[in-house]
Structures are given as C-alpha cells and as structure tokens.
Amino acid sequence: NAEGTSLGPPLRGARPVNSVALATALWRHGPEMYRRTQTLGIAWPKLNENDLGDLFTFLNSPAEESQR
Numbered sequence: 001n002a003e004g005t006s007l008g009p010p011l012r013g014a015r016p017v018n019s020v021a022l023a024t025a026l027w028r029h030g031p032e033m034y035r036r037t038q039t040l041g042i043a044w045p046k047l048n049e050n051d052l053g054d055l056f057t058f059l060n061s062p063a064e065e066s067q068r
Contacts, residue, residue: 002063007040017059019052 004010015021026033037044047055 002058007036011059012061012063017056019056022052022056 002011034044
C-alpha cells in the first residue's frame, strides 16, 4: 500500500509526483538509495519509458485504489 517501512518512506504523499519531482528526488537521494540497495543485496531497478508512466500513475493514485 506504499505506506513505508523501516527500509523506505511512504511513496504516496500530499504532493503530486511529476517528472521534475522524480528527477529532483533521485538527484538528492539517489546515491544513498543506491548504496543502500548494494548493502541490502537488492538490484537497482532499470526502468523504461513505459514503466515511468505506470510509476507516475501509481504514485499519484489514492492509497485505497491499491487495495481493490
């Protein structure tokens, strides 16, 4: 439900996510996120253009939609 855990923050917030917001977040937090994936043995995701559209739709949808 994208609520967040001890390993990561909630993914859905009060602000809409667009390409600029995502790029800014990755610029600020990407290096630490990458180091953490390496420490935890998690593969860094590789996204294509279609994945980004799906990601924006998910991040901008209300949490209750994911429970259907």
